[in-house]
Amino acid sequence: MSRDELTPVQRAAAIAKGEGADRMPCNPNIANGVARVYGCKISEFNTDPIAIAKAQMATYERFGNDSLRVFTDLFTWPEAMGAKVVCPDDDTVDLLEPAITDVSQIGKLRPADPLKDGRLPVHVEAMKYLKEYSDGIVGCSAGVVGPFTLAFFLIGIDKMLKMCRKDPESVHKLCRIALETCKNYAAVAMEIGLTPTISEPMSSCTVVSPKVFRELSLPYLKELVDFIHEGGYNPVIHICGQTNKIWKDCADLGIAGWSIDNVASIEECKKTVGDQCKIMGNVDPGPIMFGGTPLDVRIGTLQSLKAGWDSPKGFMVMSGCSLPVDSPFENIDAMMDTVREVGYPVSIDRIDAMLEEALYQKQKEEE
Numbered sequence: 001m002s003r004d005e006l007t008p009v010q011r012a013a014a015i016a017k018g019e020g021a022d023r024m025p026c027n028p029n030i031a032n033g034v035a036r037v038y039g040c041k042i043s044e045f046n047t048d049p050i051a052i053a054k055a056q057m058a059t060y061e062r063f064g065n066d067s068l069r070v071f072t073d074l075f076t077w078p079e080a081m082g083a084k085v086v087c088p089d090d091d092t093v094d095l096l097e098p099a100i101t102d103v104s105q106i107g108k109l110r111p112a113d114p115l116k117d118g119r120l121p122v123h124v125e126a127m128k129y130l131k132e133y134s135d136g137i138v139g140c141s142a143g144v145v146g147p148f149t150l151a152f153f154l155i156g157i158d159k160m161l162k163m164c165r166k167d168p169e170s171v172h173k174l175c176r177i178a179l180e181t182c183k184n185y186a187a188v189a190m191e192i193g194l195t196p197t198i199s200e201p202m203s204s205c206t207v208v209s210p211k212v213f214r215e216l217s218l219p220y221l222k223e224l225v226d227f228i229h230e231g232g233y234n235p236v237i238h239i240c241g242q243t244n245k246i247w248k249d250c251a252d253l254g255i256a257g258w259s260i261d262n263v264a265s266i267e268e269c270k271k272t273v274g275d276q277c278k279i280m281g282n283v284d285p286g287p288i289m290f291g292g293t294p295l296d297v298r299i300g301t302l303q304s305l306k307a308g309w310d311s312p313k314g315f316m317v318m319s320g321c322s323l324p325v326d327s328p329f330e331n332i333d334a335m336m337d338t339v340r341e342v343g344y345p346v347s348i349d350r351i352d353a354m355l356e357e358a359l360y361q362k363q364k365e366e367e
Contacts, residue, residue, distance in 0.1 A: 003064075003340065004022055004023065004064050004340070005022040006021060006022050007136075007137050007138065008025070008064075008065075008066040008067065008137070008138040008139060009136060009137060009138060009139065011023070011025060011066065012025065012066070012139065015314070015344070020344065020345060021344040022340070022343065022344060023339050023340045023342065023343055023344050024305065024309065024315065024316070024317060024339050024342065024344050024346060025066040025067075025316045025317070026065065026066055026316065026317040026318070026335065026336055026339040027065050027066050027067045027280075027316060027317070027318045028063065028065055028289070028318070028319055028323060028332045028335050028336070029285070029318050029319045029321065029322050029323055030059055030063075030065065030322075030323050030327070030332065031071070031322035031323055031325070032045070032072060032073075032092050032322075032325050033059075033323050033324070033325045033326070033327055034055040034056055034058065034059040035055055035090075035325070036325065036326065036329075037055065037058050037059045037062050037063075037329075038051070038054060038055035038058040038059070040055060041089060041090040042072075042088070042089075042090050042091055042092060042325070043087060043088065043089050043090060045072045045122075046072075046087055046093070046119055046122065047122060048122070049122050049123070049124075049125035049126035049128075049129055050126075050129055052070060052072070052122070052123070052126035052129075052130070053070075053126050053129035053130040053133055054129075054133070056068040056069070056070070056130055056133075056134075056140075057130070057133045057134060060134070060137075060138050062329075063332055063333065063336050064336055065138075065336070066138065066139070066316065067138065067139050067140070067141060068130060068134055068138055068139070068140045068141070069140065069141045069142070069143050069197065070123055070126045070127050070130055070140070070141070070142045070143065070189075070194065071123075071142070071143030071197075071199075072092070072093065072119075072123070073092050073093040073094075074095075074145050074149065074153070074199065074201070075093050075094065075095045075153060076093075076118065076119050076120060076123060076145075077112060077118075077120070077144070077145050077150050077153075077178075077181055077182070077185065078095065078098070078099055078145075078150060078153035078154050079093075079118045079119065080112035080113075080114075080117035080118030080119070080120045080181070081099050081109055081110070081111075081112050081117070081118075081150075081154060081178075081181060082099035082100070082109065082154075083095060083096075083097060083098050083099040083153060083154065084096040084097040091325065092325065095153055098153060098154055098155050098156040098159075099153075099154045099155070100154060100155050101155070101156070101159075103155070103163070103167060103170040103173075103174075106155075106170065106173050106174055106177065109154065109174075109177050110177075111177060111180035111181045111184055112181040112184060112185070113184065114184055114185045114188045115188070120185065123142070124188055124189075124192070127140075127142055127188075127189060127192045127194050128192055130194075131192055131193050131194060139195070140194050140195075141194055141195045141196065141197040141236070142185070142186075142189035142192075142194040142195070142196050142197070143196075143197050143198075143199060144182055144185050144186055144189070144196050144197070144198055144199070145182070145198075145199055145200075146182065146198050146199060146200030146202075146203065146217070146220075146221055146224065146237075147175045147178040147179040147182050147217070147220035147221065147223075147224060148175055148178075148200060148202055148203050148213075148216065148217035148220060148221065149199070149200050149201055149202040149203065150178035150181065150182065151171065151174040151175045151178045152202045154174060154177075154178060155174060157202075160174075160202075161207075161208075164208060164212050164216060168215065168216060171216050172216065175216065175217070175219075175220045176220070178220070179220045179223060179224060182224050183224065183227050186224065186227060186228055186231070187227075187231065190228070190231040190232070190233055195228075195233045195234070195235060195236075196228050196233065196235050197235050197236045197237075197238070198221070198224065198225070198235050198236070198237045198238070199237075199238050199239075200217070200221060200237060200238070200239045201238075201239060201240040201241070202217075203217045203221070203239050203246070204239050204240050204241035204242065204243060204261075205241065205242045205243055205244070205245050205246060206240070206241030206242050206263075207241065210245040210246050210249075213246050213249070214246075214249060218246075218249055221237075221250075221253065222253055225237075225253045225254070225255060226253075229254065234254070234255065234256035235255055235256060236255065236256055236257035236258070236259055236278075236280065237250055237253075237255050237257075237258060237259065238259035238260075238321070239260075239261075240261050240321055241261055241263060242261070242263050242264055243260060243261070243264055244264060244265070244268060244269070244272075247269055247272045247273045248272060248273060250273075251272075251273035251276040251277050252276070255277050256277060256278060257277055257278040257279070257280050257316070258273060258277050258278070258279055258280065259280040259281060259282075259318060260279070260280070260281040260282045260320065261281070261282060261320040261321055262281070262282045262283065262284040262285065262288075262319075262320030262321070263320070264281070264282060264320075265307075266279060266281055266282055266304060266307035266308040266315075267307045267308075269281075269308075270307070270308055270310075270311040270312075270315075274308075274311035274312050274313060275312045275313060276313060277313050278311070278313050278314040278315065278316060279308050279311045279313075279314075279315050279316075280315070280316040280318045281304065281308070281317075281318050281319075281320055282304060282318065282319070282320040283297065283300040283301055283304055283317070283318070283319050283320060283335065284300060284319070284320055285319040285320055285321050285322065285323050285324065285327070286324065288300045288331075289319050289323050289324075289327050289331050289332070289335070290323065290324040290326070290327045290328075290331075292331065293331075294330050294331055294333070294334035295334075295358060295361055295362055295365070296331075296362075297331045297334035297335050297338070298334050298338045298354075298358050299355065299358045299359060299362060301317055301334070301335050301338040301339065302338060302342075302351055302354055302355040302358060303355065304317055305317060305338075305339070305342060305346065305351050306348070306351050306352070306355060309346040309348065309351065310346075310348075317335065317339055319335075338354075341354065342354065
């Protein structure tokens with residue numbers, strides 16, 4: 001169990017009221033590593049909704065993270081629309097074949113039914129169990145892939161990139177059908193009582209230009225966000241890679257939070273859109289959280305806190321993206337414990353002193 005004085009729900013309420021709390025919110029974004037905590041294989045998630053929900057709760061009980069999410073991989077939605085996937089025994093599902101191979105087949109695609117198609121019903125049932133287990137203790141969300149990214153997986157990444165340049169009309173058709181699947185899933189999540197959160201990795205400036213994003217992704221992302229708003233919820237968006245040139249576009253959608261990757265700057269993001277939405281990030285999930293030492297994690301966490309603690313609409317310490325499955329537990333503990341030690345309200349002097357000491361310890365280790 002965590003050493004926290006407040007539950008995540010109590011902590012969020014206190015901070016929202018401008019009151020004191022035990023610490024800043026923190027979410028290491030453990031993803032399918034929850035299977036390691038719960039003691040099951042990742043493949044169990046594909047068929048057992050109780051395993052998904054109990055693994056999330058086991059992770060909260062072990063680390064005290066401030067949010068839980070029903071989400072296993074990016075390919076649940078394309079699979080439900082006809083794509084083929086590889087399901088390893090104890091690793092994350094991957095895409096094997098897209099649903100279609102040519103634009104002439106777009107008309108054959110149909111929006112997925114979350115209650116019937118692929119693994120979506122398993123996730124829907126997991127939402128119900130997780131809502132029951134966590135009610136009043138920790139906030140829960142339902143992850144959904146964004147329309148633009150789903151379109152990539154429906155026809156294949158290389159083909160979609162070519163279409164963005166040479167056949168934008170077909171991209172719009174594909175995104176439209178993808179959006180309907182996203183809406184269907186979000187609607188069920190909201191009916192259960194979970195907030196949809198959106199992952200749009202293929203909208204990254206590392207993948208497509210800001211111009212392509214604004215023309216081919218943003219209209220459908222906006223429609224999905226508006227749909228979630230109409231349902232009474234406000235989503236967080238995560239886009240992998242560098243996103244600095246589209247921060248304002250996304251914040252202008254009126255989102256609750258913006259989760260940035262480790263290659264992006266919290267300081268610059270705070271200055272650009274911190275007065276519009278909560279900033280979330282961005283300790284490196286690879287070399288630091290997975291491959292580093294607890295001291296490396298402590299330094300990375302303090303650096304993120306130093307950059308973002310005073311963001312006007314709030315800040316949450318997170319890893320820059322989902323953690324690798326076998327990220328060491330002691331590194332996750334180091335992130336959570338560092339945030340606990342900083343406390344709340346946050347003192348920048350305390351952060352500076354802790355960071356100076358940690359950097360000195362790191363220097364001594366390397367000598």
